[in-house]
Amino acid sequence: MKKQAIWNGQVIAESDDLVNVEGNYYFPKESIKTEFFQDSNTNTVCPWKGTASYYSINVDGKSNADAAWYYPTPKDAAKEITGRVAFWKGVEVVDA
Numbered sequence: 648m649k650k651q652a653i654w655n656g657q658v659i660a661e662s663d664d665l666v667n668v669e670g671n672y673y674f675p676k677e678s679i680k681t682e683f684f685q686d687s688n689t690n691t692v693c694p695w696k697g698t699a700s701y702y703s704i705n706v707d708g709k710s711n712a713d714a715a716w717y718y719p720t721p722k723d724a725a726k727e728i729t730g731r732v733a734f735w736k737g738v739e740v741v742d743a
Contacts, residue, residue, distance in 0.1 A: 649743035652679075652734050654714065655706040659683045660734075661743055666727050668696075672740050673731035676717065689713045696725040704738070714738055 650672060652660040662678035687701040697720060701713040714736040721728055734740060 650674075650740050651743045652738050652740050654683075654704050654711055654734075654738045655709050657683065657706045659704060659706070659738070660732065663743075666731060668725070668728060668733075671733040671735070673717075673728045673733045676730050676732055679715075679732055684715065687713050691716075693718075693725075695722060696728070697722040702732070711736055711738070 649663040650665055651658045652674060660674045660679040662674045664675050666673040683704055683706055684702040685705055687703050689701040691699045693699065697718050699716045699718050702715040704711040704714045715732050715734050717732045718725060718728055
């Protein structure tokens with residue numbers, strides 16, 4: 648089933664190749680619309696997935712800091728999310 652990630656009325660990612668981990672849909676990195684994403688300096692650590700990096704999302708002059716995350720080099724237990732991006736902070740993931 649194809650899903651879209653939407654924030655501020657804009658589709659920012661769309662794919663039918665999703666991985667669901669802990670209730671979060673991870674989209675392939677190539678499915679995100681890169682013009683809306685800006686690298687963040689934020690990092691967090693998950694004991695079993697590894698160190699996450701973040702993107703801020705910018706749509707129509709509004710910014711949503713650290714609203715997308717990914718694991719550049721996930722631990723072996725989370726290798727299925729390699730090259731994938733997930734969302735939070737008001738980003739809706741809906742059926743396309």
